[in-house]
Amino acid sequence: MTTFTPLGSPSAPANADADGRYRELYDLLYSNGPQARARAEQFLREQLTVAAELPCDLPEAPELLSSWTQQHCAAVARDYAHYLEERKQGGPRRYFSNKAHALFFLQRVAPTKEVDGAWLAGVLEHWQDLRYNGLLNTYLEELGRGDPRHNHVVIYRKLLAEHDCGDRQGLLDEHFRQGAIQLALGQCSEMFMPEVIGYNLGYEQLPLHLLISAYELRELGIDPYYFTLHVTIDNVSSGHGRKAIEALLELIPMEQGRDEFYRRVAIGYRLNDLGSGSTAVIAGFDLQQEVVAMLERKRRFGQHMHSDYCQVEGKTVNQWLATPGHIENFLGALQRKCWIKRHCPPGESRFWQLIEGDQAAMFGVFSGFEKQLLHDWIAGDWQAPQRRPAIRRAPFDDARADEIGADDSELKALQESLEDQSPRQQLRMLIPWLSAQRHCRPAGLFATRRFIECVAHLR
Template identity: 50%
Template sequence: MSALPMYHAEQATTKTAQNEAGIRSLYDELYQNMPQAGRASRAYLEACLDQAAGLPCDLPAHTNGLEEWVARRHDAVGQQYLDYLAGRQAGAPRRYFGNRSHALYFLQGVAPTKFVDGSWLYGLLAQWHDNRYRNLIRIYLEELGEGRAEDNHVAMYRRLLAASGCEHVRPLSDEHYAQGAIQLSLARNAAHFLPEVIGFNLGYEQLPLHLLITTHELKELGVDSYYFQVHVTVDNAGTGHARKALESVRGLCPPGDEQNYYNRVRRGYCLNDLGVGTVQVIESFDLEAELTRVLAEKSVHGRHMHSDYCKVAGRTVNDWLSNPSDVSRFLRELERNGWIRRHRDPAQSRFWRLIDGEGADMFGVFSGYERQLMHDWISGDWQAGARPHAGATPGEERDRRRAERLARRSLRAGEAALPSTPPGDFGAEMRRFEEEIMQAGNRREAMDRLAGMMSPAGHHTPVGLMATRMFGSMLDLA
């Protein structure tokens, strides 16, 4: 590891645990709160903890060194970010994203984790009456936007995907779900793994360098970076989540068992290093391979939809699309026959004009993300030309403005990407919610019922948002 080890820099894999359970299946079962997932989640978590125990850990050996560790880490990340900005100002290229489609690829690759943002703390809501848990419960409520749809982190991320043309997340491997499965497993087994939950939370709430760089470069590429900017501000070490996480490590330490407790905290902290992390997702992007995958997928639906009058290299379009393995060669033939003019403004390519714009013959066939892939592949060197101040090229700047216009239109309809109650049933759903809370025999029962509605799968729904607001108000009265 580097002089300042960053648990986010390189994520370890979870192949041992993956052999014992289908991670995607476990993720889905935990997300839906299926009873049968309990035993599997504990086994998965234990396997992950065994793996985490063998990883390097940059936490101090004793809790009395945590304050200095947080301060030193915060200062180091800040200095590294200043160095990054100075390099960009001097003409260095973007560190993470080569183009906008690369950024959208990243948004999808980390979506399984973002869809369960904060979930590792859900299992602690039952401790609302114990002031020692107050900081951790407050972190969870803040992840949920205190019950406001516009501030709920999961709702926010779903709107971001919808606005970016990525509402249908591309197929992902099991390991993309590993980190989310860990977080959901911690929620399901919080009582048994409390020190590990506390340690995981301590690690997750520290501000990583990659978050600062990601926020900067997404904004530069015309992708709404507000979700990431929020995490930059709420994770601050002064009064934010990082401070609350540190205080919780101390506040929940059991007298007489400090070292065993802290050893488990350290192991939980290292769970952050498992699964596919931010940098790995970014580094896995291959523009042509991703475009070829998308077109091969589309070919299954398009191989019977084209007339035979148009031929490319002596073959009809339907013939080319009849075998997904021919897609890569088909792209080359489109280029060779002048349908695609690479390394130029895509508007000069006839194929691009067929798929982009409301009057295009294939309008609606490709999602926003898929069109961006094609746009960036055609642009090639034209888009990646000279950057006097390491910013966007004229082509990228034009596309950024276009993307912002599309995003503003999409955001107005962005709530469609959120789980919601049909308009006709909304009133009935709210009446059932009110009746369930009114039937609670006492305050403790009401709080427990509200907590049940604030699960990772439900907190961003209308009922979940209302439950969060009520839970927060009643917590303040405790």
């Protein structure tokens, strides 16, 4: 038995950076690096110890889960109706103060969203056991059944790419904790199946924040498809929420070991509460602080890049950027020199003109997210004329979906290795390609489609 020490309070503030170990572990599990399995197991035991101390709102007996989830859903629906009414009466957005705030959120939950479904990877091994069918289907649906248009990870990555906010430099260690838990559960399922089932039960319940996020993202011109998709797919009448309960009722022992199994389910369920959740991430946004932190990160690269002909309050730009901790003063100086006119349309600021547009002197220096931070910080109290932004989604058309990676060498190698193999042998070879690291690659998408065919053939 592995010994372990808990990592401190689960409610520790998000800025208590635990020396980068969640991020390191996340990367290790994602890349399936050396000793990934052993590290995943040790980490899970640690996290489960912490989770066991948290309050639990699950009903006492599994038989009560159906009515419990219905009550939960009714409460969410009621709260959401209340939110909509508030907005109809002219109330402000509840979550996102501006677009930069929304992109900040998308960026910080990305390590979790980019391994969406990973906790269920271990159920693939149980494809023959019909009791696992609900979980298996949930997992395959997370993977879009091998269709990139429906693969949740692909959809999230497209969203990040569209707004150029996939960069992870500004993230805290805590932002990698949930993703690491999901990867670890997927890699150690055979030892922790009750915990996997419990985690899945918690993850697949529709939360209020999903509905509000989707509503406000759309308002800010950000395609909410990833979020609305989960509103429909995770529902409790027929979707993943329902399947989560059915799977638990199928897999829990009838008699001996029933209580112990349910106790473990309940601890797995509480793993959902570790790390910084969506609402905590959203509440942790401070525009001024984010602008300064972003420029501080950029400073190291920019400190030798500027020509010396212009001075701001007696110092060249390179001098301003030479040492850490002076960004706020520099921004103040730029405002006094009227290079930045806060609370005015950003286009009126000389600084913004240097950044925005193909002809701008600093074109390409800032990512889409970084530019949005600067834009919204400069704009401040100034409101752009109200116009409902059009949502632009560049969906894959059917033809493109099939063409993706058609001449990918990895895909070709996989296809060749499957030739002359029986469906059963093929299944064994395909399963590794349905893992969190691989399923969204062309070969992984193909493997998912082939896996589904083989299972149908063999059942």
